[in-house]
Amino acid sequence: MAQEHNLAIFRGLLKFKSNTQKIWGVLIFLSIVTAIEVVLGIYKPEVLMTQVLGMKGLNWIFIILTIVKAYYIAWDFMHLRDETTALRRVIVWTGVFLICYLIFILLQEGGYVEAVFRNGFVKNTF
Amino acid sequence: MDTTVATTGKEGKLWGGGNEPLKASYGKMMMWFFIVSDALTFSGFLAAYGFSRFKFIDSWPIADEVFTHVPFFHGSYPMIYVAFMTFILIMSSVTMVLAVDAGHHMNKNKVTWYMFLTVIGGIIFIGSQAWEWNTFIKGEYGAVQTKGGNILQFGQYETVDGKETFKRVAIADFAKATNPDRVLHERKNGLWYVTEAPLPEFTIEEVLTGLKANPEVLVRTQMLTEEGHKTVLSREESLQQIAENGKLVVHGANLKVNEYGAPIFADFFFFITGFHGFHVFTGILLNIIVFFNVLLGTYERRGSYEMVEKVGLYWHFVDLVWVFVFTFFYLV
Numbered sequence: 001m002a003q004e005h006n007l008a009i010f011r012g013l014l015k016f017k018s019n020t021q022k023i024w025g026v027l028i029f030l031s032i033v034t035a036i037e038v039v040l041g042i043y044k045p046e047v048l049m050t051q052v053l054g055m056k057g058l059n060w061i062f063i064i065l066t067i068v069k070a071y072y073i074a075w076d077f078m079h080l081r082d083e084t085t086a087l088r089r090v091i092v093w094t095g096v097f098l099i100c101y102l103i104f105i106l107l108q109e110g111g112y113v114e115a116v117f118r119n120g121f122v123k124n125t126f
Numbered sequence: 127m128d129t130t131v132a133t134t135g136k137e138g139k140l141w142g143g144g145n146e147p148l149k150a151s152y153g154k155m156m157m158w159f160f161i162v163s164d165a166l167t168f169s170g171f172l173a174a175y176g177f178s179r180f181k182f183i184d185s186w187p188i189a190d191e192v193f194t195h196v197p198f199f200h201g202s203y204p205m206i207y208v209a210f211m212t213f214i215l216i217m218s219s220v221t222m223v224l225a226v227d228a229g230h231h232m233n234k235n236k237v238t239w240y241m242f243l244t245v246i247g248g249i250i251f252i253g254s255q256a257w258e259w260n261t262f263i264k265g266e267y268g269a270v271q272t273k274g275g276n277i278l279q280f281g282q283y284e285t286v287d288g289k290e291t292f293k294r295v296a297i298a299d300f301a302k303a304t305n306p307d308r309v310l311h312e313r314k315n316g317l318w319y320v321t322e323a324p325l326p327e328f329t330i331e332e333v334l335t336g337l338k339a340n341p342e343v344l345v346r347t348q349m350l351t352e353e354g355h356k357t358v359l360s361r362e363e364s365l366q367q368i369a370e371n372g373k374l375v376v377h378g379a380n381l382k383v384n385e386y387g388a389p390i391f392a393d394f395f396f397f398i399t400g401f402h403g404f405h406v407f408t409g410i411l412l413n414i415i416v417f418f419n420v421l422l423g424t425y426e427r428r429g430s431y432e433m434v435e436k437v438g439l440y441w442h443f444v445d446l447v448w449v450f451v452f453t454f455f456y457l458v
Contacts, residue, residue, distance in 0.1 A: 019227050023220060023223050023227065024220075027216065027217075027220045031213065031216065034209065034213065034216070037457055038209040041204075041457045059457075062457045065453075069449050070446055070449055073442055077219055077445070078439055079435075083148075084148055086147060087149070091161075095169075099165075099166070099173075102166075103173050103176065109177060110183075113180075114181050114182070114183050114184075125276070126371050
């Protein structure tokens with residue numbers, strides 16, 4: 001029962017001959033991304049430490065690289081690439097919508113509590 | 127057997143489940159249901175971690191200073207070990223997906239081997255995590271907790287390669303325990319069924335005496351400077367802080383105290399990596415069951431290795447969660 005596999009990654013830029021080859025290709029890609037993360041995490045280049053949209057630029061890079069990794073794990077290891085479009089959307093959109101909402105609510109609240117401390121309504125520096 | 131593979135006897139019928147718009151078998155659909163809900167659980171934890179972190183944004187521990195150990199090596203190697211753990215987990219994900227692929231080709235021999243390697247990878251990962259926990263719980267330098275629950279650490283300026291750097295100093299290196307007579311109150315003696323927390327190695331007075339005797343030792347607070355380093359106090363401020371606000375000497379981390387910084391950091395570390403570790407553990411058990419089923423030829427007789435694929439989905443999900451835990455605990 002050999003199944004149909006979509007063997008192209010990077011929007012068709014890279015095509016593999018077999019599913020096994022694609023798996024190794026994705027492994028190499030994920031390892032490279034992890035290596036970049038680790039190197040950036042150890043050396044923390046000064047240039048990337050500036051604030052971008054309320055967070056250090058480096059942190060944005062980490063988060064984006066993480067989502068990239070998550071995409072390839074879900075698409076190639078969990079075979080979402082080979083599922084129907086509808087199943088893919090059911091899984092991804094549900095999660096993405098709810099998680100974005102949750103993150104927004106909690107981080108907003110965390111920032112508010114921090115402001116309460118910072119403005120001296122509640123003292124915690126003793 | 128029919129229940130585990132796609133056929134339900136309703137093919138072609140519009141009602142009764144015959145219509146399959148998503149073209150996924152029952153088992154696979156249910157695994158995806160579970161994964162989506164579990165993903166929401168984990169994002170709940172990670173978002174709660176984000177909440178606490180935003181709350182203490184100006185005093186959060188710096189991960190590079192907390193997780194610096196590598197087994198069998200002395201010295202400070204931030205990130206290296208956890209990068210190794212990440213790589214192990216991705217590797218075991220790869221062997222898992224190779225097992226699924228071999229299953230599609232009905233190659234029992236290959237599936238067996240790849241499942242075996244996946245289990246080994248999972249065991250290495252969970253062992254590494256146990257080691258990581260152990261190091262974190264044992265702690266390294268010790269610190270003083272203040273009345274307000276803040277953490278004061280110790281260190282001194284040293285010149286390394288012509289650059290003045292702040293080196294941490296362990297409490298045991300400058301304080302001397304002078305009063306060893308104080309006995310831990312256990313529930314079996316004194317006031318019955320009343321216990322107390324384990325005694326710290328040093329009292330605040332001993333730390334203060336030690337600090338006075340070592341003029342080069344300074345106190346470092348948790349507050350972050352503009353450059354993202356922890357604030358180092360002057361000599362006078364150091365003595366004053368310990369004398370006025372010092373309350374408890376802490377060494378290592380548990381659910382109540384944490385020598386690395388905010389106690390909630392340790393709580394989240396234990397809870398989230400623990401919950402993830404529990405998932406890895408469950409995944410290993412499932413993989414072992416599937417491994418033996420493959421060995422016994424169950425799926426060969428069933429004519430489909432879909433069970434490998436379903437367990438594989440779970441295993442990849444565990445890997446997926448780790449990618450996020452790795453980012454938010456060790457990188458960001």
